[in-house]
Amino acid sequence: MSDPILTLEGITLSFGGLRALNEVSFDMPEGGITTVIGPNGAGKTSLFNTISGFYRPQAGRVLFRGKDISRLHPPKRAKLGLARTFQNIALFRGMTVIDNIKLGAHSHLQTGLLSALVYFGRARREELELREKIESKIIDFLEIDHIRNLPVASLSYGLQKRVELARALAIGPEILLLDEPVAGMNREEKEDMARFILDLNQEWQMTILMVEHDMEMVMDISDKVVVLNFGEVIAQGKAAEVKENPEVLKAYLGSGDVADMRRRLGAENASGAG
Amino acid sequence: MDWLFFIESSLAGLCTGAIYALVALGFVIIYKATKVINFAIGEIMMISAYFFLTFAGIFAWPLWLALPAAVVSGGLLGGLTEKTIIRPMLGESPISVIMVTIGLSNILVGTAQIIWGGGPQVLPGFLPRQPIFLGEIYVSSKIAFSALIAVAMLICYLLYFRFSRGGVALRATASDQAASFSMGISVPRVFNFAWIFGCMATALAGILFSASGGLSPHSGGMALAILVVVIFGGLDSILGALVGGLIIGWLETIVGAFWGGEYKMLAIFTLLTLILVIKPYGLFGTKEIERL
Amino acid sequence: MRIADAVSSYSDDEAIFRTRTQRVWMGILLACLLAFPFVVSPYLLFLGCLIGIAVISATGLNILVGLTGQISLGQGAFMGVGAYTSVWLANQFALSLAVTLPLAGLLTALVGVIVGLPSLRVKGLYLAIATMAASVILHFVFVHWESVTAGNLGLNLQHAKLFGMELDSDFKLYFVIIPLALIAVTGARNLLRTRIGRAFIAVRDRDISAEVLGVNLLRYKLLSFGLSSFYAGCAGALWAYFFKVITPESFPLEVSIFYLAAIIVGGMGTILGPILGAAFMTLVPEMLKVLTLLLEPIIANAQVHLAPMKGVVFGILIVGFLLFEPHGLAEIWRKIQRFFRLWPFKT
Numbered sequence: 082m083s084d085p086i087l088t089l090e091g092i093t094l095s096f097g098g099l100r101a102l103n104e105v106s107f108d109m110p111e112g113g114i115t116t117v118i119g120p121n122g123a124g125k126t127s128l129f130n131t132i133s134g135f136y137r138p139q140a141g142r143v144l145f146r147g148k149d150i151s152r153l154h155p156p157k158r159a160k161l162g163l164a165r166t167f168q169n170i171a172l173f174r175g176m177t178v179i180d181n182i183k184l185g186a187h188s189h190l191q192t193g194l195l196s197a198l199v200y201f202g203r204a205r206r207e208e209l210e211l212r213e214k215i216e217s218k219i220i221d222f223l224e225i226d227h228i229r230n231l232p233v234a235s236l237s238y239g240l241q242k243r244v245e246l247a248r249a250l251a252i253g254p255e256i257l258l259l260d261e262p263v264a265g266m267n268r269e270e271k272e273d274m275a276r277f278i279l280d281l282n283q284e285w286q287m288t289i290l291m292v293e294h295d296m297e298m299v300m301d302i303s304d305k306v307v308v309l310n311f312g313e314v315i316a317q318g319k320a321a322e323v324k325e326n327p328e329v330l331k332a333y334l335g336s337g338d339v340a341d342m343r344r345r346l347g348a349e350n351a352s353g354a355g
Numbered sequence: 356m357d358w359l360f361f362i363e364s365s366l367a368g369l370c371t372g373a374i375y376a377l378v379a380l381g382f383v384i385i386y387k388a389t390k391v392i393n394f395a396i397g398e399i400m401m402i403s404a405y406f407f408l409t410f411a412g413i414f415a416w417p418l419w420l421a422l423p424a425a426v427v428s429g430g431l432l433g434g435l436t437e438k439t440i441i442r443p444m445l446g447e448s449p450i451s452v453i454m455v456t457i458g459l460s461n462i463l464v465g466t467a468q469i470i471w472g473g474g475p476q477v478l479p480g481f482l483p484r485q486p487i488f489l490g491e492i493y494v495s496s497k498i499a500f501s502a503l504i505a506v507a508m509l510i511c512y513l514l515y516f517r518f519s520r521g522g523v524a525l526r527a528t529a530s531d532q533a534a535s536f537s538m539g540i541s542v543p544r545v546f547n548f549a550w551i552f553g554c555m556a557t558a559l560a561g562i563l564f565s566a567s568g569g570l571s572p573h574s575g576g577m578a579l580a581i582l583v584v585v586i587f588g589g590l591d592s593i594l595g596a597l598v599g600g601l602i603i604g605w606l607e608t609i610v611g612a613f614w615g616g617e618y619k620m621l622a623i624f625t626l627l628t629l630i631l632v633i634k635p636y637g638l639f640g641t642k643e644i645e646r647l
Numbered sequence: 648m649r650i651a652d653a654v655s656s657y658s659d660d661e662a663i664f665r666t667r668t669q670r671v672w673m674g675i676l677l678a679c680l681l682a683f684p685f686v687v688s689p690y691l692l693f694l695g696c697l698i699g700i701a702v703i704s705a706t707g708l709n710i711l712v713g714l715t716g717q718i719s720l721g722q723g724a725f726m727g728v729g730a731y732t733s734v735w736l737a738n739q740f741a742l743s744l745a746v747t748l749p750l751a752g753l754l755t756a757l758v759g760v761i762v763g764l765p766s767l768r769v770k771g772l773y774l775a776i777a778t779m780a781a782s783v784i785l786h787f788v789f790v791h792w793e794s795v796t797a798g799n800l801g802l803n804l805q806h807a808k809l810f811g812m813e814l815d816s817d818f819k820l821y822f823v824i825i826p827l828a829l830i831a832v833t834g835a836r837n838l839l840r841t842r843i844g845r846a847f848i849a850v851r852d853r854d855i856s857a858e859v860l861g862v863n864l865l866r867y868k869l870l871s872f873g874l875s876s877f878y879a880g881c882a883g884a885l886w887a888y889f890f891k892v893i894t895p896e897s898f899p900l901e902v903s904i905f906y907l908a909a910i911i912v913g914g915m916g917t918i919l920g921p922i923l924g925a926a927f928m929t930l931v932p933e934m935l936k937v938l939t940l941l942l943e944p945i946i947a948n949a950q951v952h953l954a955p956m957k958g959v960v961f962g963i964l965i966v967g968f969l970l971f972e973p974h975g976l977a978e979i980w981r982k983i984q985r986f987f988r989l990w991p992f993k994t
C-alpha cells in the first residue's frame with residue numbers, strides 16, 4: 082500500500098477538564114479498512130468529529146493526502162471527500178430516502194438560486210443526472226430500490242443505517258467514515274452491512290475508517306486496527322497483532338472475561354437502538 | 356443634566372424594574388421547568404388584573420381577600436393552560452410551542468373584551484397616594500409601594516424555591532428531568548405546579564402595573580419588555596431575571612424621561628440586539644451544548 | 648402508491664405534475680383564476696387580490712420557517728420595508744411597478760439577511776426574540792425617518808403605473824397579483840426539487856449533521872432569510888399598490904403573527920399549506936362579518952362582539968390546529984384526495 086491518505090498528528094481535544102483525546106496519532110493506508118476500537122467513552126466519536134471538522138482540537142493536525150486540513154470548515158472537508166455516517170442515525174426526517182441521498186451530493190452540485198427557482202436548464206439537467214447516478218450506482222448497490230420514495234422516518238433501524246451509508250456514498254467519498262455501522266442490528270442486517278463494506282473496499286477501492294464494537298466483524302474485515310483508551314492510542318497494527326497485545330487485553334477486554342464484555346456491548350447497542 | 360430628575364427617574368425605574376423582575380421570575384420558573392417560552396404572559400397579567408377588578412370593584416370584596424384571590428385565580432389560569440394546551444405540545448418544535456402561547460394570548464384578549472368591554476378601566480385604588488419625599492427626592496408612592504409588594508413576593512419566592520419540597524422538586528426537574536423522574540418526582544405535576552407558581556407571580560405583577568397604569572384588554576402589550584428582560588438576563592437564570600428586570604426597568608424609564616416615550620422600545624430592543632451579538636445566551640443563561 | 652419505475656421515467660418521477668389528471672386539474676384551476684374577476688362581485692375581487700398578496704408573503708415565510716426551521720417574527724416589518732421602498736421609488740422617480748417591485752424585493756432581502764445574522768449564533772426562542780427586536784427597530788424607522796416615510800402621516804402612492812397603464816382598479820391589479828403569486832409559488836416548488844431546497848430542509852431537521860455533510864450553514868440560513876424577505880418585500884409592495892396608502896401602523900407585529908398563523912393553519916413545510924392557510928386566514932374574519940350580519944336580528948349587539956370574536960377565533964384556530972391537526976389544511980386536503988383518489992396536486 083502507498084502513502085497514507087489520512088494522517089493524524091498529536092490530536093488533543095478537551096472539553097473543559099475532560100481530555101477526550103490525548104496526543105492521538107496514526108495514519109491510514111489508502112485503500113484499506115482501518116478500524117478504531119475502544120471501550121465506551123474512549124473518544125472514538127470525538128475522533129470522527131475532529132476529522133469531520135465539527136470539533137476543533139486544541140493541538141494537533143489532520144493531514145489529508147499530505148495537506149493540512151486542520152483549519153478547514155466541515156462543509157469543505159465533505160467536499161474533499163470525507164464522507165461519514167453517524168453513530169446515532171442522523172437522517173433528515175422531513176425528506177424521502179432519495180432526497181436524503183441526494184443531499185449527500187450537495188457539495189458537488191452547482192445549481193444557483195435563480196436557476197433553482199425556474200428549474201430550467203442547468204438545475205433540471207443536474208437533478209436528472211444526479212438521479213441517474215444515484216439510481217444506477219448507489220440505490221442498486223445497496224438494494225434499496227423499494228424504499229426510495231418513502232419518508233425515512235417510516236423505515237426500520239437497519240434500513241435507516243443503510244440509507245445513511247447511501248447518503249455518505251453520494252458525497253463521493255475519498256475516505257468513508259463509519260461510526261458503528263452495525264450497532265443495534267440483527268444478525269442478518271449485520272451480515273448485509275459487512276458485505277456492503279467489503280464490496281465498497283474491494284470493488285470500489287474505497288478507503289474506510291470505521292468505529293465498531295462487534296469484535297468478530299472487526300477482526301474479519303480490518304486491515305489495520307487502532308485501539309483507543311481514555312483518549313489515548315494504546316496500540317495499533319494488524320488485527321491479529323492487536324488482538325494479542327497484552328495492553329489491549331488489559332484495557333479493553335477488561336479482566337479477560339470476553340464473553341461478559343460482549344454481552345455488555347450487545348445490551349448497550351440494543352438500548353441505543355431503541 | 357438635571358441630577359435630581361435623574362435620581363428621581365432612576366428610582367422610579369428601579370421600582371418598575373422590581374415588578375419586571377417579578378414577572379421575569381415567573382417566566383423563568385416556567386421556562387426552566389417546561390422549556391416553554393410563554394408569549395401569553397402579558398395577557399395573563401391583564402386577565403389577572405381584571406380578576407382583581409371584578410373581585411374588588413364589582414364584588415366589593417375587601418383588599419385582603421380580593422388581592423390574594425386574584426393572584427390565585429391567575430395561577431389557576433396558568434395551571435389550566437398547562438394542562439389543556441401546553442402539555443400536548445411538549446417536545447414539539449419551538450415554533451409550535453411559541454405559536455400555541457400566541458394563540459392563547461389572542462383568545463385571552465378577545466375574551467376580556469367580551470366579558471369586560473374594550474374600553475380602559477381603573478382599578479379600585481389600594482395603593483397610597485401621597486407622594487414620598489426622601490430629602491428633596493420625590494417618589495410616587497404608588498410605584499414605590501408596588502415595588503415593595505413585588506420585592507416581598509420575590510423574597511417569598513426565592514425562599515420557597517430554596518427551602519421547600521416543591522421548590523427542590525422544581526429545581527431538580529429543571530436540571531435533569533429523567534433523573535428526577537427516576538427519583539420519584541412526578542414530572543407532570545411539577546410542570547403544572549411551575550405554571551401555577553409562575554403565573555401567580557405574573558398575576559400579582561399584572562395587578563400592580565394596572566393599579567398605576569390603568570387597564571384595558573390590550574394592556575398585555577406591556578409584556579414585550581419582559582421578553583427583553585428574560586433574554587437579556589438569560590432565559591433559564593433566576594439571577595438573570597432579577598438583574599435583567601432592574602436594568603431594563605431602569606433603562607426604559609430613563610430613556611422615557613429624557614428622550615420621550617417612543618424611544619423606550621427602541622432603547623431596550625437595541626440593547627437586546629447588542630446582547631444577542633455579544634452574549635447570545637444572555638448575561639447568565641446557560642449555553643446550549645450541541646452534539647452530533 | 649407509485650413505487651419504482653424504469654430508468655427512463657426518472658424525469659417523470661422528478662416532475663411536478665406526474666399524471667395527465669394532474670395537468671388537467673391544473674388547467675381547470677388556471678381557467679378559474681382567469682375567469683374569476685369577470686364573474687364575481689367587486690367585494691370578492693377585492694378579497695381575491697388580498698389573498699393573492701397573502702399567498703406570496705406566506706409562501707416566503709414558509710421558506711424560512713417551514714423549510715429552513717428558522718423562527719421569524721419579522722415578516723410584517725419586512726413587508727413594510729417592501730411597501731415603503733416601492734412607494735418611495737414610485738413617487739420620487741415616477742418608476743413603473745416593473746422596476747419598483749423587484750427593487751423593493753431586493754432591498755427587503757438585504758434587510759432580511761442582516762436581521763438573519765443572529766441565526767448563526769442563536770436558535771429557536773432566542774432567534775424569535777431577535778427577529779422581534781428587528782421588527783420593533785424597523786417600526787421605529789418607519790415612524791422616525793420622516794424625510795422618506797413621512798412619519799405617522801404615512802405615504803400616498805401617487806404613481807401606480809405598469810407598462811404605461813394606470814393601476815387604478817382592483818380588476819387590473821388582480822392580473823398583476825395573481826400571476827405574481829403563481830410565479831412565487833412555482834419558484835418555491837421548484838426550489839424544493841433542487842439542492843437548495845434540500846439544504847434548507849437539512850438545516851431545519853439537523854443543522855450540524857447537514858454541515859458535516861457539506862451544507863454551509865452560514866450561506867443557507869442567510870439565503871433563506873434573504874429569499875423569504877424578498878417574497879415579503881414583493882408582497883409588501885403589492886400591498887402598497889393595492890391600498891395606495893401606507894403608514895407605520897400598516898405593518899405591526901400582528902401582521903407577522905398573522906402570517907405565522909397562516910402557515911401553521913395551512914401546513915408548514917409544504918407548498919400547498921401557505922396557499923390554503925393564507926386564503927383561509929384572510930377569509931375567516933370576512934366570514935365572521937357575514938355571520939354577525941346574519942345574527943344581528945337575533946342577538947341585539949352582535950356587531951359589538953365582532954372584533955373580539957375575530958381575536959378569539961384567530962387564537963382558537965392556531966391552538967386548535969396545533970393540537971389537533973399540526974400538519975394543517977394541506978394534510979386535510981391530502982386526506983380528502985386520498986379519499987377520492989384524485990391527484991390534482993403533488994405537495
Ligand SMILES: Nc1ncnc2c1ncn2[C@@H]1O[C@H](COP(=O)(O)OP(=O)(O)OP(=O)(O)O)[C@@H](O)[C@H]1O
Pocket residue numbers: 096099101119120121122123124125126127128168644645646
Ligand atoms: N460535546 C461534548 N462536550 C463535552 N463532553 C463531550 C462532548 N463530546 C464528547 N464528550 C465526552 O468525551 C468522551 C468521549 O466521548 P465519545 O463520544 O467520543 O466516546 P466514544 O468512544 O464514541 O464512546 P461510545 O462507544 O459510547 O460511542 C466522553 O466522556 C464524552 O462524554
Ligand SMILES: [Mg+2]
Pocket residue numbers: 125126127168
Ligand atoms: Mg461513539
